[in-house]
Amino acid sequence: MLVTTTNNLEGKRIEKYYGVVVGEAIMGANVFKDIFASIRDIVGGRSGSYEQELTKARKIAFAELTEEASMLGANAVIGVDIDYEVIGQKGSMLMVSICGTAVKYSD
Numbered sequence: 001m002l003v004t005t006t007n008n009l010e011g012k013r014i015e016k017y018y019g020v021v022v023g024e025a026i027m028g029a030n031v032f033k034d035i036f037a038s039i040r041d042i043v044g045g046r047s048g049s050y051e052q053e054l055t056k057a058r059k060i061a062f063a064e065l066t067e068e069a070s071m072l073g074a075n076a077v078i079g080v081d082i083d084y085e086v087i088g089q090k091g092s093m094l095m096v097s098i099c100g101t102a103v104k105y106s107d
Helices: 031-043 048-072
Strands: 013-028 076-087 093-106
Touching (some): 013 048, 048 076, 048 093
Antiparallel strands (some): 013 093, 076 093
């Protein structure tokens, strides 16, 4: 499945538009990760535990997006937009939302 942020596919002809498809993932951040992240914020550096959670959430959201597009008969998703949000009480959850337009293209 071809996934791109552009609104067209250079050198390809879009035959059919299936509509908007979405992938979402919400991951909880546990207390220990929060403690270690705040220590890192004080001494500097990157928070590897949060980066891993964001990576995991992004992969899940992309998998949902491409699965939904595939079920419609699409072979590409164009105009993809990725949003990251912190939600929940005291920002305890990380959310990744990805949307785009499912299309079928030919060479």
